Amino acid sequence: MLPQIQDPQHIAPADARELTKVFLLRLDALEEGTHEYQYVRNTLVEMNLTLVRYVARRFSGHRACAEDMLQVGTIGLIKAIDRYDVSRSVESTTLAVPYIQGEIKRFFRDTTWSVRVPRRLQELRIDLARAREQLEGQGIHKPTVSDLAAHLDLDQAEVSEGLVAAHGYDSDSIDRPIQASSSKQQTGFVADLIGTEDPALALAEDIQALKPHLAELDDRDRTVLELRFGAEMTQSEIGKELGLSQMHVSRLITRICTHLREEMLATN
Template sequence: MPATRTNLDRTPEAAQPSLPLVEDAQRVAPHDARRLSKLFFERLSVLEEGTAEYQYARNTLIEMNLSLVRYVARRFRSRGQEMEDVVQVGTIGLIKAIDRFDVWMENEFTTFSIPYITGEIKRFFRDTTWSVHVPRRLQELRADLARAREELEGRGIAEPSVADLASHLELREDEVIEGLVACNGYDADSLDRPIEAGGGKRQAGLVADLIGNEDPALALAEDLQALKPHLAQLDERERTLIQLRFGAEMTQSEIGVELGMSQMHVSRLLSRAYATLREALLAEA
């Protein structure tokens, strides 16, 4: 059976001088994918973003490592979602891992990427299963309450009371009540439901009309405010690199020319600065 190309934008002709041509990256065996991924990551770290060879290297890395996404997605088969949707969501995590992986840190990409893929899939289930965000403790309590209700009904208690549930789960009644209230966040009413006025005689609009729009600049302002004290902890060279990369929107190659460094050295310094900022932000979460 002849190898077939995928629909990702590759332009391998431009990449052939320095990278091997992978005709069908999704069919590469896992052990070959690990070996080739290291080669492609090393080349990707020195390529100019936006070039044909950069796109070829990045897209090939995505396709060669889709088996990791399928491996993680299989863990969620019992969740009731279409596996194709779960794989698509996991692929977002894979892409994030590829964009953030530093081959010079000597980490295995498999070890590095699986938490990103798993996290993206878990976030998908969290955001699509619950209508509103509730603490994980209450999400778990909801499952415990559902099981307790089934067990009590199996014992002949048709409508278990709060006291029955509390006794069965060895919880306080106020904890059970809190869990029952949290269950209301599992399902949502339609935003297109009409609002009735005048005793139900006429329609006064839709529920969606009552919801304001979120200003996207607000989240950006919050992120910048959160980063500000941590940026101050970086050394002067790291702050300069961050300012040139995101303030002046210069490429790594342009920064290298500006500061008299190789693009590879710029990439390493930026990766180290990103890791420092990420760790500082996660420590606050």
């Protein structure tokens, strides 16, 4: 029996790490959608919010609201919990931290840059900001390009490129009203002129890329995927349909999805 935790968010970090191992093992044995599954999953998230705050503090130099960073970092934590494989004997934090960092970085990349620049330069901007703070703390009030390059052990040309790219971080508010040049009256907002990306386009690309890898699966694996993600059947329902245990179905789905993910990453 799992312990009933009254206030998961206030557990000491050391205790949270030990309890996380126990709860992850239990989560792996439960069927999705059950009351106990939701309790275990939600408790895992709450117990590890301290880890999200720890990672978010590393990005404290950004203008973004701390609450926004906690929210997107929590999304990364949830993804890590859902994708954790207990059979690999890997510390949960080893998987969770990259997921949390990835979601926060994606948040900055997608919402705070007014000009799209390569990810390498976006990350370099963060390094430059930290280097400037450190050098200013050492008494160098206006660090030059050469100062920053020496501090980061980079070429001056690369530092200059990063400083230029950093100008793409700021922009005017999209809530700024548009004014007609003649009447000087408001005719709308800048946001009204911005188009949106159709998420179906990226999905269509992913489906086309996935097709050849699906074709390589055997009949049983394709059937399991079709029942789980096409017919949206539970693991128990799939087990009854195919004459397998729920645990066996869970392992099959994990193995198949891991294989497809690796194949997709290998071809990108």
